[in-house]
Amino acid sequence: MNIFPEERIRLLNQAPIHPEGDFVLYWMIAFRRARWNFSLDRAVEWACELRKPVVVLEALSCDYPWASERLHSFILEGMHNNRSEFKDLPVFYFPYVERSKGEGRGLVRELAARSCIVITDDYPCFFLPRMIGAVGNSIPVKMEAIDSNGLLPLVVADKVFLTAFSFRRYIQEMLPRFLEFPKESPLSDVHLPMLHELPVDIANRWPVADTLLDSPRDHVRGLPVDHAVAPVETKGGSSAAEKRLESFLQTGLSRYHLDRNLPADGVTSGLSPYLHFGHLSVHEIFRELSRGERWSPENLSARISGKREGWWGMSSAAEAFLDQLVTWRELGFNLCSRRQDYDLLDSLPDWAIETLTDHENDSRPYLYTRKELEFAKTHDPLWNAAQRQLLLEGRIYGYPRMLWGKKIVEWTASPREALDIMIELNNKYALDGRDPNSYCGIFWVLGRYDRPFGPARPVLGKIRCMSSQRTVKKIGADAYMRRMEAAWTRSGLYQ
Numbered sequence: 001m002n003i004f005p006e007e008r009i010r011l012l013n014q015a016p017i018h019p020e021g022d023f024v025l026y027w028m029i030a031f032r033r034a035r036w037n038f039s040l041d042r043a044v045e046w047a048c049e050l051r052k053p054v055v056v057l058e059a060l061s062c063d064y065p066w067a068s069e070r071l072h073s074f075i076l077e078g079m080h081n082n083r084s085e086f087k088d089l090p091v092f093y094f095p096y097v098e099r100s101k102g103e104g105r106g107l108v109r110e111l112a113a114r115s116c117i118v119i120t121d122d123y124p125c126f127f128l129p130r131m132i133g134a135v136g137n138s139i140p141v142k143m144e145a146i147d148s149n150g151l152l153p154l155v156v157a158d159k160v161f162l163t164a165f166s167f168r169r170y171i172q173e174m175l176p177r178f179l180e181f182p183k184e185s186p187l188s189d190v191h192l193p194m195l196h197e198l199p200v201d202i203a204n205r206w207p208v209a210d211t212l213l214d215s216p217r218d219h220v221r222g223l224p225v226d227h228a229v230a231p232v233e234t235k236g237g238s239s240a241a242e243k244r245l246e247s248f249l250q251t252g253l254s255r256y257h258l259d260r261n262l263p264a265d266g267v268t269s270g271l272s273p274y275l276h277f278g279h280l281s282v283h284e285i286f287r288e289l290s291r292g293e294r295w296s297p298e299n300l301s302a303r304i305s306g307k308r309e310g311w312w313g314m315s316s317a318a319e320a321f322l323d324q325l326v327t328w329r330e331l332g333f334n335l336c337s338r339r340q341d342y343d344l345l346d347s348l349p350d351w352a353i354e355t356l357t358d359h360e361n362d363s364r365p366y367l368y369t370r371k372e373l374e375f376a377k378t379h380d381p382l383w384n385a386a387q388r389q390l391l392l393e394g395r396i397y398g399y400p401r402m403l404w405g406k407k408i409v410e411w412t413a414s415p416r417e418a419l420d421i422m423i424e425l426n427n428k429y430a431l432d433g434r435d436p437n438s439y440c441g442i443f444w445v446l447g448r449y450d451r452p453f454g455p456a457r458p459v460l461g462k463i464r465c466m467s468s469q470r471t472v473k474k475i476g477a478d479a480y481m482r483r484m485e486a487a488w489t490r491s492g493l494y495q
């Protein structure tokens with residue numbers, strides 16, 4: 001048991017292992033995939049040591065915040081995919097889908113009571129840390145949470161980084177020591193005893209989701225989730241994620257450093273929903289990218305400068321992509337894993353709170369209600385295009401997303417209300433919402449990871465501001481606005 005990276009293990013209780021238990025339970029809650037997954041590696045490792053079967057429980061409740069047809073469909077498509085990936089492997093895959101609120105309560109504890117040890121995913125955001133903490137405290141067996149979030153294990157950075165520059169510098173210093181990979185196929189070469197069916201009392205009370213996974217989009221209509229938030233075209237699951245990755249590496253990557261701000265498909269990876277739901281691992285992305293770049297760790301520069309380019313020893317395009325995928329993405333994880341108040345206004349730097357407070361009573365050029373914003377009824381065609389994209393496609397391209405946030409601050413009565421509306425709209429409609437990067441992006445709008453820009457302006461004070469007119473010109477947004485207008489009219493939704 002000593003090859004597994006210790007820094008990725010967090011013990012959730014002091015309970016013992018039960019060697020006489022029936023199986024090793026992997027409760028998959030965030031890294032929803034069959035490969036490139038440290039949690040699954042860890043479960044398999046324990047199972048080999050204890051000579052027990054592995055049970056993978058992937059459960060979906062229906063009363064998590066913002067549960068909707070959109071989010072449910074995406075997760076269920078991932079479960080459908082996992083079912084086929086696990087099919088011929090030495091593991092018992094148990095997909096469970098709640099059909100009424102509260103129906104799933106007690107399932108994990110029942111399974112834990114029969115297991116030798118419980119492994120779960122250590123994800124630092126949303127309701128998950130509270131949920132696994134509570135389960136860990138209430139079960140009689142050892143429970144470990146495993147960190148498969150990023151290239152740098154979460155515990156390594158033992159402070160909150162306040163700028164991307166300082167975090168990038170830290171990554172450059174530390175990553176070479178921690179660049180370890182989970183197994184591509186953790187179950188392919190192992191011989192484990194198999195569990196062929198669940199104990200009858202469990203199977204009767206919590207039946208395996210079966211036909212439901214065959215056509216998730218039909219079945220979600222009958223589940224008690226928000227039906228006003230419709231599924232989008234983007235499909236969930238590891239196979240869809242890998243296809244998207246392949247296509248981006250082949251056709252988008254080479255111009256990423258030049259075109260990534262353009263509001264168009266293919267210029268960025270579109271991988272954030274898959275990363276969020278764990279259908280794709282950052283390690284797999286890194287491995288594929290570095291293969292294409294013919295890269296090996298010897299290419300890393302010994303010079304630690306904190307600069308965006310030049311450290312990885314890859315092409316400019318790949319380095320620009322890694323700066324988003326590693327520096328910015330893991331910066332958000334760093335904050336969420338170290339501060340429980342990551343979603344509160346008070347977590348902003350002092351200068352940002354001060355300037356926002358100084359300008360709280362400034363008159364606003366426009367004041368919109370939450371509903372007017374939600375349904376894209378503002379005077380600003382670019383902003384409406386961004387909000388319509390969020391409603392119809394469950395995403396906003398990166399650059400308009402920044403403008404989207406800035407304008408919400410300008411057009412609402414207070415920074416607190418703006419924050420509340422940004423979190424609500426982002427987390428309700430974006431496939432990649434409810435993620436450390438949701439809070440990284442939303443709080444960036446309010447000054448986090450940024451510096452003051454003087455002289456102070458109305459409403460935003462010294463917080464960086466953005467103009468719609470300039471953005472339209474800078475990113476050539478006319479075609480984007482026309483496309484969203486046409487899609488909006490065609491869909492007839494949310495109007």
Ligand SMILES: Cc1cc2nc3c(=O)[nH]c(=O)nc-3n(C[C@H](O)[C@H](O)[C@H](O)COP(=O)(O)OP(=O)(O)OC[C@H]3O[C@@H](n4cnc5c(N)ncnc54)[C@H](O)[C@@H]3O)c2cc1C
Nearest residue numbers: 268269270271272324325328329398405432433437438441
């Ligand atoms: C107001 C606002 C809200 C945001 N909400 C979210 C959110 O809910 N979920 C989310 O994943 N990102 C969020 N972002 C960050 C960013 O917009 C998205 O990560 C990016 O647009 C996703 O598109 P992509 O996968 O094509 O990115 P690519 O450009 O292909 O980048 C690759 C990956 O790097 C990461 N990444 C890229 N840009 C950023 C960034 N600015 N900050 C942190 N990580 C980044 C993402 O994981 C992304 O998938 C938000 C930004 C803003 C300004």
